[in-house]
Amino acid sequence: MLHRYMLGILLTLLFGFGSAFAHEQHQQSKTINSKLLNEQRTVTIQLPNSYFNNTAQKYPVIYRLDGKESIAIESAMLNKLHQSGSAPEVIIVAIENTDRTRDLTPTVNYDPRGPVGAGGGGDKFLDFIEKELIPYVNQSYRVHDFKVFSGASIGGLLVLHSFHSRPHLFQGHIAYSPAVWWADETTKKKVKQFVSSVSSYKNYLYMNIGSEHLSMRRVYDDLSTHVQKNKPSDLQLVLNTFNDVPHAMTSAAGVFNAYHTLFLPLVMPNEALENGVSSIKEYYQNVAFQRGEQIQPQEWVLRELAYGLVDKQAFKTAIEIFKYNIALYPKNAEAYNGLAYGYEQAKQFSNALEQVNIALQLANEGDSGLDVYKNRQARLKSLLQL
Template sequence: MLFKRITLTILACLFASSSIQAESNEEAKNYELKVEKFESKVLKEEREVVVQLPKGYAENLDKKYPVIYRLDGAVYLPIMNAVLESLQSENAAPEVIIVAIENTDRFRDLFPTANEDPYGPVGYGGGGANFLSFITTELIPMVENKYRVHDFRVIAGGSAGGVFGLYALTQNPELFNAVIAYSPAVWWNYGAPAKRTVAFFKSSSQLEHYIYTSIGNEPAPMRPYYDDMILGMRANQPAGLRWVNDAYAGVRHNLVTAASIFSAYHNLFFSAYLRPEQFDGDIQSIGKYYDRVSQQRGEKLEAPEWVIRELGYHYVRSENYDKAIELFKHDIAKYPEMPDPYNGIAYGYEQMGEYKKALESINKALELSTPQHDGYQVYTDRQKRLHDLLNE
């Protein structure tokens, strides 16, 4: 249902105006847009970026935010907002600051090498190193000095922008925590971007990053170079890397971003609610998962009580009672003053036929509860049922 809702929202966005004025509807008025113009000493020209602040930025003065640096400008804000808002409604993504970088000379800035391949414009490109220097020494310091950000950075772009994102990773891996490359034009200059990316993978044993790549129905020469890059990346994937690669049959190059954007961000951000399919069975991994959530969001998050209890219920339903009881005990240890963890373990014991242990636990839940508590009637019903079972 979430995916369907997001898909419909994205389709609606595709028919919206591509200008920044499209943000004038009632929903978008809650975002504050800052247009930053400044003279770049590195690029020797005036540059412009549009900084979109989260809706609660002005009220939450102690909160810091991750930053998405979006190449190719503010035209992508509407579709990004549609996807991120849907994820945020499920607490599956944090609020973010988006820095939309407007273009002046796109080919010059985004391609690291000049193109010699007659398939494309010969002689164009080659300014990638200079543009990376601009981002590193001028843009990021300006953003981080002026706005409340923390040190989780994402760079996202399509086609030439995808190439630049991968280039930034290979040249300065610590600059961005995540790279999103929609249909990166890795055919450029006889596949130089593809070869550089594979060489970087071969030289990297550990990479605590997230990478998203995607491709549509692009023909040769793009597709062979892309496929070779993906094979080389798979064969040399560094430890610690989270990497998602999607292929969209029948989707044209210019629509790959729209097809990809949900998957890119859904897989990038850790949900605040650990799901059973994400849990590997190791109790210690719960804390490690929430450490990663906290690192992305810039604030300390712990596993909510109900999340741990739901994991326990999952294992009860799977009839893995030992793991279920282990989880319920962990829940009690973290939340000893709450009644619900004791009800959880009482449920586990009841399903195991351990009625005496179940009764002891539900009595503890009732001791910590009041008639006004949402679960109070459930507790009393369980207590009565257990008394009946023990008296049979």
């Protein structure tokens, strides 16, 4: 059902191009004289909309292979995710090609499915990225240390090569339809060996595949199955299969899932609440790491998480979260009323009355919750026969 994906892609482009053209001043072309590659390299840098207004803000960086033609759809999707609170604003560094096959392949190819005798400059190109490009970006722009490496086809191949050979370099890896058949499947073999040899790897890996030739699909399926079965702890792995999407369109088909699952939303989802308050603290520490700034959950978010536990009659954990909410928002009437609700549902009526009384002391005339607090107080007094 290719048309569904194409519709989504067209809608993405429609809402994205307007944003891109409206902020042309945010796109810059820079030339770096690379001593490692012995040539000049051009990068196109897409700055976020707030870059020139919010001068204290630092941003994560996405290093995207294959140049600025990749920026439009990725920038549009990331902007949309940011507007919904599902991703931070980011800087995109798109690396323009000179000799694509040379730079994006880690080994020389002898497979007749590709250009025989070509390639093999991947590690030298990664040296350029690590030792020249990243330091240049760090020095020239306001960034923090959350970096993502993204590429398609042989670009995805290089992403996977970096994933196993330089695990320190990027915190996220996105490989759209990676050409893992290249050069006797060398990169596939090394990735399999790597994931089998490490017990923990705090990172993110997204891979997808489209309607590839059966022999190429076999190689990818072997890799994806192995990584799934031998995934190190702390590695977040996301895999997509698009059986009716051609190879050249897999980046467009996968861009939403890639970034939607990479970045944590500001509103913690219920399914992430595995261990009460400690999981909330861990979640927002990870959000802060991705965004490069301290992030505190909003009062209503904590209350909603606790409400969900009350519905499941997990009263002890719910009450702990309500109390944590009050610790963060000690002057917020709704936080106290939330705890009162938790106690009431747990039939701890005296405790519930104590908390709703505090809510009423903090509330102002005209507050939307005032009648709720008064009704709860009256109900509790009746239950306690006061």
